Amino acid sequence: MSTNVVTEDGERGAERRAAASPLASAWARTRNFRPVLFLVIALFAFFSMTQGSFLNEANVKNLLTGIAILWVVSMGMTFVTIVGGFDLSVGAVAALSGIFVARLLGAGVPDGVAVVLAIVLGALIGGLFNGYMIGRLGLSFFVVTLATMTALTGVVNLWSGTHSEVVISPLISRIGVEETLGLPTAIWIMIVIFLVALFVQHRTYFGRDVYAVGGSLTAARLSGIPAVRTIVIVYATVGACAALGGVIAVGRVGAASAQVNVDLPLQAAAAVLLGGTALAGGLGGVGGTALGVLFIGILQNGLSIAGVQSFWQQVVTGLILMGAVLGDRISARGGVRRQLRTRRAQTVSHP
Amino acid sequence: MAVHAQRPSSSPPLLELRDAKKRFGGVRALRGANLTISAPGVVHGLIGENGSGKSTLLGILSGQLSLNEGQLLIDGEPVSFRTPAGALERGIAMVSQETALAMHLTVAENIFLGHRAVKRASGIDWAATESRAAGVLERLALEIEPGRLAGELAPDQQQMVEIARALSMDARILILDEPTSSLTDDEVGSLFRAVRGVRAAGVSVVFVSHRLGEMFAIVDELTVLRDGLTAATGPISDFDVDGVIDAMVGSSGARRDLVARDGADRERAPALEVRGLRVAGAAATVDLDVADGEIVGIAGLVGAGRSELLEAIFGVRAIEAGDVRIRGASRGAPTPREAIAAGVGYLPPDRKVQGLVLRRSVRENITMAMTSSAGRLRSPRDPACDVAVATVMERMQIRASSPDVAVATLSGGNQQKVALGKWIAAGSRVLLLDEPTRGVDVNSKADIHELLRAAADDGVALLVSSSDNPELLELCDRILVMFRGSVVASVAAADASEAVLGRYAGGHL
Numbered sequence: 001m002s003t004n005v006v007t008e009d010g011e012r013g014a015e016r017r018a019a020a021s022p023l024a025s026a027w028a029r030t031r032n033f034r035p036v037l038f039l040v041i042a043l044f045a046f047f048s049m050t051q052g053s054f055l056n057e058a059n060v061k062n063l064l065t066g067i068a069i070l071w072v073v074s075m076g077m078t079f080v081t082i083v084g085g086f087d088l089s090v091g092a093v094a095a096l097s098g099i100f101v102a103r104l105l106g107a108g109v110p111d112g113v114a115v116v117l118a119i120v121l122g123a124l125i126g127g128l129f130n131g132y133m134i135g136r137l138g139l140s141f142f143v144v145t146l147a148t149m150t151a152l153t154g155v156v157n158l159w160s161g162t163h164s165e166v167v168i169s170p171l172i173s174r175i176g177v178e179e180t181l182g183l184p185t186a187i188w189i190m191i192v193i194f195l196v197a198l199f200v201q202h203r204t205y206f207g208r209d210v211y212a213v214g215g216s217l218t219a220a221r222l223s224g225i226p227a228v229r230t231i232v233i234v235y236a237t238v239g240a241c242a243a244l245g246g247v248i249a250v251g252r253v254g255a256a257s258a259q260v261n262v263d264l265p266l267q268a269a270a271a272v273l274l275g276g277t278a279l280a281g282g283l284g285g286v287g288g289t290a291l292g293v294l295f296i297g298i299l300q301n302g303l304s305i306a307g308v309q310s311f312w313q314q315v316v317t318g319l320i321l322m323g324a325v326l327g328d329r330i331s332a333r334g335g336v337r338r339q340l341r342t343r344r345a346q347t348v349s350h351p
Numbered sequence: 352m353a354v355h356a357q358r359p360s361s362s363p364p365l366l367e368l369r370d371a372k373k374r375f376g377g378v379r380a381l382r383g384a385n386l387t388i389s390a391p392g393v394v395h396g397l398i399g400e401n402g403s404g405k406s407t408l409l410g411i412l413s414g415q416l417s418l419n420e421g422q423l424l425i426d427g428e429p430v431s432f433r434t435p436a437g438a439l440e441r442g443i444a445m446v447s448q449e450t451a452l453a454m455h456l457t458v459a460e461n462i463f464l465g466h467r468a469v470k471r472a473s474g475i476d477w478a479a480t481e482s483r484a485a486g487v488l489e490r491l492a493l494e495i496e497p498g499r500l501a502g503e504l505a506p507d508q509q510q511m512v513e514i515a516r517a518l519s520m521d522a523r524i525l526i527l528d529e530p531t532s533s534l535t536d537d538e539v540g541s542l543f544r545a546v547r548g549v550r551a552a553g554v555s556v557v558f559v560s561h562r563l564g565e566m567f568a569i570v571d572e573l574t575v576l577r578d579g580l581t582a583a584t585g586p587i588s589d590f591d592v593d594g595v596i597d598a599m600v601g602s603s604g605a606r607r608d609l610v611a612r613d614g615a616d617r618e619r620a621p622a623l624e625v626r627g628l629r630v631a632g633a634a635a636t637v638d639l640d641v642a643d644g645e646i647v648g649i650a651g652l653v654g655a656g657r658s659e660l661l662e663a664i665f666g667v668r669a670i671e672a673g674d675v676r677i678r679g680a681s682r683g684a685p686t687p688r689e690a691i692a693a694g695v696g697y698l699p700p701d702r703k704v705q706g707l708v709l710r711r712s713v714r715e716n717i718t719m720a721m722t723s724s725a726g727r728l729r730s731p732r733d734p735a736c737d738v739a740v741a742t743v744m745e746r747m748q749i750r751a752s753s754p755d756v757a758v759a760t761l762s763g764g765n766q767q768k769v770a771l772g773k774w775i776a777a778g779s780r781v782l783l784l785d786e787p788t789r790g791v792d793v794n795s796k797a798d799i800h801e802l803l804r805a806a807a808d809d810g811v812a813l814l815v816s817s818s819d820n821p822e823l824l825e826l827c828d829r830i831l832v833m834f835r836g837s838v839v840a841s842v843a844a845a846d847a848s849e850a851v852l853g854r855y856a857g858g859h860l
Contacts, residue, residue: 206727208715215708222667222705223773224691224723282710 032276033288047302067297076241084281085141091264092152097246102256126239135231176251214281363427399576400792414438442523454502459484507538622812628673635837648827696774706770764795
């Protein structure tokens, strides 16, 4: 994103410097999520060496499909976090989307249409409700999404009668468990969602707006950036991601569960923060989030192969969450120090 | 009763910082600076451009930073402390630039923050705490109710509560880091009274400010920093204004900002017309015109409605009545987007929160307004942006190692240039500027003034609000004075003086 500018700066002759090699600039861009990058590599190496079955194809596919829902939700959550908010309602939206699909199929709606409608429903809940309340009316994201989560959990229970509903649909089981072009379809979905998110983040003005609004809402607004629209779209996006996650969940078990996964927003928080996105907004990105989700997935998968009791997975997940928040704090401090150093460097070197 | 600087040479100075050196990585922020506070009960001024090492020096005095080399002596004894608490133990307290009060607590609670309220077996004795707070406030000759919430106080009073807090901790040396940067003239006056009260009580004050006039008004002795070295020091009687400026900028870089603009009386087309504008909640309506190429100033006390007027013109504050026309056409819906589309730019008074997104790059901040109407799914990798960024950075002499560094890493003056550069890049034809040089160093201030004049010469219409009257007199063609929401006077800058502006601003017509 920056190399061409740097080169031009050099050509201007104001500050002649060697143009950074693409490799070096790619490395520089990993700064925000370097800790989790090393953690993922270390964890991967550890389980590969200690658990013989970790690296076989079936397990790797299993690992990746196992994190598909968290992956998709966390991508949307990254944008919400960068814009300075959070969405607690993703678990409830995902469950609602599952029931909605089941009911649409029950009413004879074709499965492709049902899936699209579910995603639209998720976007509408996220955008028109969460996004509007938070962006337009300026209410606290915590209160608004907590309210949405609570109300929708009630709706899910009422609508499903607390019973799971079997879903028979070729499309949805293809999304959840079957393969397309030699890879589980869920993995393709993960790849596509990630690439789209990366593109939007780096290559569109909308992506820039998300950072600007999260960095300073007032400054963004005074610069003419459509701040309210940005916030609404970001919450609509995470709603759509959650709904897609709900569809994947239905596909994986072949039924729409009446249970709301209350851990989902918190696991997404862990993944996003672990990936170097600041809870305060304005900093971070989906690249780090991808690593954060991978870390959680590798850990859970590796521990379960090692035959560690499932309760230990919870303990470790809790510790990861704590580590993620702590890491956020430490890197924020490091950032300030770095900034102070650079600032002094500049002001002194240009008397 | 100013106790003056000269004392028998037998008693050591109250505080002496000798040959202080401090590095940050490879950067030498202090390269052997000296600072001597000669005695208790003196006001010691510290002045220097941004980047001269002032903040580092204050950090060392207040225990936030430690020295690499050099010595700090109090009463002639070497001391070293590594924390603000350690400095406080030695009697050094600092009141920093940003207010650090708990806004939801009372004045008394704030003064005795940190478990120092009066306690009894039955818990905290609020009556006794408040009367002790009243005692501290009285020592400073301050009329502030100890029971009021800190958040209800005016900015100057909040600052005095901080000073009171420092004194209640038995400070012998009080550091005031740019205490006047957000105060009006009246408030500065009351701050000065408090500083004189502190001095009379035998406490020495380190007074940091960018405003030369204040230095000559309040300090007894002065230290000028430049490039991490002490450029000059001594009793204030040894200095005059030119001497201080020369010491600050170095003789080679000396710049005086006294370019007179002619053409104030040229016939020009109106660019901005405001007719019967009533800001929501205001009692009065405002009419004004700014012609192409004209610089119109707005003077007035804080609270006179200057900022509100600019906000209303730009569309961020609701209006109850009236019309804003840009080049003859009524502006659309009152939103910043419509104003920007009509060619209006607005530099808000608080660059850190309103003017810039500090965490984003110089490039992104400069292009933020010019690209705000582009399709949101388009790519920001636009060669036109590269050109605009390079042009603005060069023309405004923005000192940054690259356009891709975060704005937060820049010095205050450079940050302000970026905030202004945003509108230069956007090609705004009408610029609304609120305190365009607040908290920037002398050189940056001169750069910004030069740039504004150049913009006016290019035909841009400028409306500048400032609480710095000399700045308006120097910069503007015409000055409007506001009092309680309405424009009470319009004077040609050539005919105006600080006294005239002050009289109108105070409502004396």
